[in-house]
Amino acid sequence: MAIELNALGKEYTPGNWVLENVSAHINSGEFFAIVGPSGCGKSTLLRMIAGLIPISAGELKIDDQVATDLPPKDRKLTMVFQSYALFPFLSVTDNVAFGLKARKFPAAEIKERVDRAIDLVNLNEFKDRKPRDLSGGQRQRVALARAIASDVKICLMDEPLSNLDAQLRIKMRTELRNLQRELGLTVIYVTHDQVEAMTMADHIMVLHNHAIQQIGTPLEIYNQPANTFVASFFGTPRMNLLPARVDADRELLLANALKLAVPRDLPVADYVVGLRPNALQLLPAGNPANAQVRTVEYLGSEILLEAEMADGTPIELMAAADENYQVGDSLSVGIAGRAYVFDHAGQAQFMVEGGVRHGGNDVDTKTAVHA
Amino acid sequence: MIQSRSLKPLHYLVLILLAIVILGPFILGFWTSLLPTADIAKGALWSSHISLANYAEAVKQTAILRYLLNSFVISTLTMAAQLLFCSLGAYAFVFLSFKGRDLLFYLILATMMLPFEAEVIPNFATVRRLNLLNHYGVMVIPFLTSAFGIFMLRQAFRQIPPELKEAADVEGLNHWQFYWRVTLPYARISLFTLAAYSFLESWNQYLWPMLTTFSDKFRPVQDGLRQLQSQETFNNWGMIQASAVIVVVPTLLVLFIGQHYFKNGLNEGATK
Numbered sequence: 240m241a242i243e244l245n246a247l248g249k250e251y252t253p254g255n256w257v258l259e260n261v262s263a264h265i266n267s268g269e270f271f272a273i274v275g276p277s278g279c280g281k282s283t284l285l286r287m288i289a290g291l292i293p294i295s296a297g298e299l300k301i302d303d304q305v306a307t308d309l310p311p312k313d314r315k316l317t318m319v320f321q322s323y324a325l326f327p328f329l330s331v332t333d334n335v336a337f338g339l340k341a342r343k344f345p346a347a348e349i350k351e352r353v354d355r356a357i358d359l360v361n362l363n364e365f366k367d368r369k370p371r372d373l374s375g376g377q378r379q380r381v382a383l384a385r386a387i388a389s390d391v392k393i394c395l396m397d398e399p400l401s402n403l404d405a406q407l408r409i410k411m412r413t414e415l416r417n418l419q420r421e422l423g424l425t426v427i428y429v430t431h432d433q434v435e436a437m438t439m440a441d442h443i444m445v446l447h448n449h450a451i452q453q454i455g456t457p458l459e460i461y462n463q464p465a466n467t468f469v470a471s472f473f474g475t476p477r478m479n480l481l482p483a484r485v486d487a488d489r490e491l492l493l494a495n496a497l498k499l500a501v502p503r504d505l506p507v508a509d510y511v512v513g514l515r516p517n518a519l520q521l522l523p524a525g526n527p528a529n530a531q532v533r534t535v536e537y538l539g540s541e542i543l544l545e546a547e548m549a550d551g552t553p554i555e556l557m558a559a560a561d562e563n564y565q566v567g568d569s570l571s572v573g574i575a576g577r578a579y580v581f582d583h584a585g586q587a588q589f590m591v592e593g594g595v596r597h598g599g600n601d602v603d604t605k606t607a608v609h610a
Numbered sequence: 611m612i613q614s615r616s617l618k619p620l621h622y623l624v625l626i627l628l629a630i631v632i633l634g635p636f637i638l639g640f641w642t643s644l645l646p647t648a649d650i651a652k653g654a655l656w657s658s659h660i661s662l663a664n665y666a667e668a669v670k671q672t673a674i675l676r677y678l679l680n681s682f683v684i685s686t687l688t689m690a691a692q693l694l695f696c697s698l699g700a701y702a703f704v705f706l707s708f709k710g711r712d713l714l715f716y717l718i719l720a721t722m723m724l725p726f727e728a729e730v731i732p733n734f735a736t737v738r739r740l741n742l743l744n745h746y747g748v749m750v751i752p753f754l755t756s757a758f759g760i761f762m763l764r765q766a767f768r769q770i771p772p773e774l775k776e777a778a779d780v781e782g783l784n785h786w787q788f789y790w791r792v793t794l795p796y797a798r799i800s801l802f803t804l805a806a807y808s809f810l811e812s813w814n815q816y817l818w819p820m821l822t823t824f825s826d827k828f829r830p831v832q833d834g835l836r837q838l839q840s841q842e843t844f845n846n847w848g849m850i851q852a853s854a855v856i857v858v859v860p861t862l863l864v865l866f867i868g869q870h871y872f873k874n875g876l877n878e879g880a881t882k
Contacts, residue, residue, distance in 0.1 A: 291776050312782025324773035328795040338781040341791075 240302050240315070240392040240425045241267045242288065248296035249283055257283055259449050261297070265427065265442070267392075270419055272428045272440035274472070279446045281429045282397055288427060289395050290314050301393065312342075316393035321401055323382040325370040331357065332366050335384045342389075356388035359418065376407045383415070387422060394419075396428045400435065412439055433473045437461065445469050467585035470513045476543055478579070479519065479554045483510040491580070494552040496529040499578055501591055509583040516543070518576025519556040528569035530554065535564050546570055636858075643851035650847045664852035673826040674853050677834030681813055682860070684749045684830055688812040689805050691750065696759030696804065697797075701789050703760070704767040705775065715764070722757045727817065734821055748822040749830065753812060759804050766800035767793055799871065806868035810861055831857040 242265040249258040258280045265271045273281045286292040288299060290311035299307045306314050317338070325334050335356055339349045357363060360380040370378055379399060386394045399415075400408045416439050419426050430436055436443045437457040445452040445460065445468070453465040464470035470478045483499070485507045486492035491499045493512050529549055536543040542558045556572065558564060578591040642650055643664055649657040668674050702708075703715050733752055742748040770793065778788045794801065816832045823829045829837065835857060838850050 286776070289776075289780060291779055310782070311780045316780070318777065318780045320773040320777065322771055322773050324771065324777040326774065326792060326796070328798070341778075341781045341783050341787065 241265060242393065242425065242427070243300035243303075244288070244297070245300065246297040247284070247287060247294055247299060249280070249287060249292065250295045256295075256449055258287075258446075261446075261451055263444055263451070263454055265425060267425055268423050269441045270416065270426045270428065270439055272430060272436035272443045273446060274430055274433055274436040274443055275446035276472070277431055280449055281431075281446050284446065285318075285395050285397055285427060285429045288314075289316060289318055314393075315391045316395055317386040317389050317391055319382050319386050319394065319396040319399045321398040323370075323378050323399075323402075325378060325381055325385075327370050330367050330369055331362060331373070331381050331384075334370065334381055335388050338385060338389050352388045352390075353384075356384040359387060360384045375403055376411065379403060379411065383418070387418065387424070392423065393425045393427070396426060398430055399428075401430070401432070408435075415439065434475065437473065445472065447472075463587070463590075464513070464579065465587050467511055467513065467581050470579055470581070470587075474515055476516045476555045476557075478513045478515050479556075480581075481512050481514065481548075481552055481554070483512045483580075484508075485510075494548040494554075495550040496548050497572070497574055499574060499580075499591060501580065502589070510588075511581040511583065511585060513579035513581065514554075514574060515576065516555045516557050518574065518578065519554065520573045520575030521556065521558055522571040522573045524571070526571035526573075528571050530570040530572045532564050532566055532568040532570060535566065544570070546572070548572075639851055640855055643848065643855045645848055647846050647848040650851075662852075664848040665856070667846070668849045668852045668856065671849070672834075672838055672853065673829075674831075674834065674838075674856060676826055677829055677831045678856070678860075680746070680828055680834075681830040681832075681857075684746060684815075685809045685812040687746070687750045688753045689809040691754040692756055692759050692808040693801060693805055695755035696763050697794065697801065698789070699755065699760040700763035700767050701785075701793055703764045704770075705785065705788070705793075715760075718757045718760055722761070730817065730821065733818075737822060743822050744824045744828055746828060749812075749815065749819055749828075752818075753808075756808065759808065762804055763797065763800055766797040770796050802868060802871040806864050809864050813861055813864075 244261055244263045244265075247258065247261040248256055250256045261284060263271075273284060275281045283292060287294050290306070290309060294307050297307075298305060301314055301316070326337065329337065332353055335353045336349050339352060344352070357366060360383050362377065362380050362384060365373060365377060370381065373381065379402070382399065386396075400411050403411060412435060418424075428436075428440065437460075440457060442454060443457055443460050444454045447468050453460060453469045455463070460469060461473050464473065464478075467480055471480060481493040481497070483491040483493045485505050486498065489501050489504060491501055491505070491510060491512060493499055493514075499512060530546040532544055532546050533553070534545040536545070537560070539560065541560055542562065542564065543555060544558055544564060545553065545555050547553055554572065580588045580591065582588055641655070644660050644662070645654070645657045646659045646661075646663070649659070699718075703711060737743060737748050737752070742751065774792055774796070775788065778792055783791065813830075814832060815830065816836075819830050819833045820836070823833065826834070826837075835850070835853055838853055839845055
């Protein structure tokens with residue numbers, strides 16, 4: 240049950256595109272996450288695939304069949320909603336059986352499928368309860384059971400875990416993922432939570448500004464972000480984005496303070512350099528200070544420092560938990576990891592591996608180019 | 611908390627006063643229905659002849675049972691029709707989108723502003739032309755639907771989360787199936803309320819049946835009661851009181867049953 244999105248677009252009023260030119264191929268049995276900030280159109284895209292919202296442009300293929308204008312029920316898919324969409328007046332069993340009854344399955348088969356689905360999500364004890372007598376996590380499982388009780392192999396999920404508390408969410412992530420593998424479901428999963436997408440998905444589509452920013456595996460998205468939006472959206476704490484300009488041959492000056500050797504000549508222009516907090520290093524006292532601590536957050540194993548460079552650029556970096564920092568302390572920050580170079584429009588240019596320290600022209604810089 | 615405790619006796623005082631004002635006449639009416647007419651005429655509130663004789667007499671001498679049957683038929687038909695048509699109308703106003711939908715809805719709402727008395731004359735002319743006078747139809751057909759019912763159910767249907775409609779769409783339910791299997795059960799509390807309301811409203815009709823029915827065969831209870839009073843030269847007050855009590859009992863039943871469901875409904879609560 241592969242799904243093919245071919246330049247899908249949606250306009251509610253003419254010329255006003257909510258989504259434009261969305262293309263992707265989703266393999267059978269794949270866990271495909273659509274991620275983006277609220278209002279980026281990810282739920283709209285999911286509803287277009289489900290057939291709940293008409294598609295304005297492009298073509299949708301499900302299992303090699305054109306499904307662009309098919310009614311939802313003929314698209315052979317199920318959907319799990321953020322609010323679970325359980326029928327409050329039906330018991331757990333009846334909720335799970337709802338779709339099968341609507342599709343006029345034989346009673347014996349309905350019973351068998353419902354029992355199996357309820358068993359899979361461990362709700363056997365709660366079969367006869369009404370949704371209001373269940374906890375949030377249990378309701379979530381009922382919604383899941385309803386989706387897997389049917390024989391269709393495509394399941395669309397619209398932020399199904401976002402109403403759960405943090406602990407339960409982490410537990411359900413694993414359960415959901417295992418269930419998906421076990422049943423061989425093709426899942427399209429919409430979330431605004433990049434961690435969820437990173438931990439669960441085979442492939443991630445990043446949506447922003449009405450268009451796809453990048454599609455890739457979680458590793459690709461994290462390690463090779465296509466632009467500054469993707470770079471700063473993935474990873475906690477967020478990647479630092481520092482303004483940069485060409486300072487000398489094969490050298491960029493970041494935030495007027497840090498020098499970064501680059502492997503090739505760059506046209507003179509403005510650049511943005513991305514550095515994850517763990518790619519920044521605190522240099523021992525004695526080095527000239529180039530930043531000042533603004534806030535100190537204890538994370539337990541580490542400390543997250545929010546600082547400000549001399550030119551006012553905010554940065555975040557990690558420090559060992561046993562060190563003592565106060566707001567206002569002066570820091571000496573150096574580069575000690577991978578740096579991502581983006582052009583002034585935010586498009587990725589290449590990356591620089593290794594560390595280029597504070598000032599000077601060190602020679603221990605190994606560089607790698609990724610175009 | 612302290613403040614509310616000190617206010618409690620005051621609350622009860624107000625409630626007791628209201629209860630006396632509301633229940634007083636009813637209890638008085640019920641009590642007099644047990645007294646012989648001779649004693650009532652004397653203005654006595656006590657008698658040595660407390661009995662159900664007035665009830666027996668009412669059933670034997672008047673058409674009260676026929677009135678009850680008439681009212682029961684009329685009210686039940688009206689209630690059933692209003693449940694069906696109001697819910698269908700409300701469904702259309704919530705789940706279908708068509709041109710002029712909101713305008714049409716406001717038009718229907720506007721008819722609520724018009725008192726029924728203002729429509730009596732044109733309605734009477736219409737039913738006379740239709741040859742419906744002195745027939746059950748004349749008391750049912752003009753009340754098959756109500757603007758209030760549509761309004762009330764529309765509000766109830768709007769409470770249904772849009773995800774339920776989407777889930778039903780994914781499962782392939784058409785509008786009739788969604789109406790029957792999701793909308794009605796979801797809003798059943800409002801349906802019960804509307805049922806009780808329309809039944810009572812129909813039961814308590816007075817002006818319209820008075821104008822349109824001329825025989826005991828079709829006359830409903832409220833007009834029947836009036837009939838008892840004017841038929842006799844000497845009013846048999848004990849019997850009239852007994853009839854009034856008989857007429858009131860079904861309305862009380864409806865209210866009690868309705869209240870029971872309504873209370874359950876409050877606990878029902880939608881799940882998030």
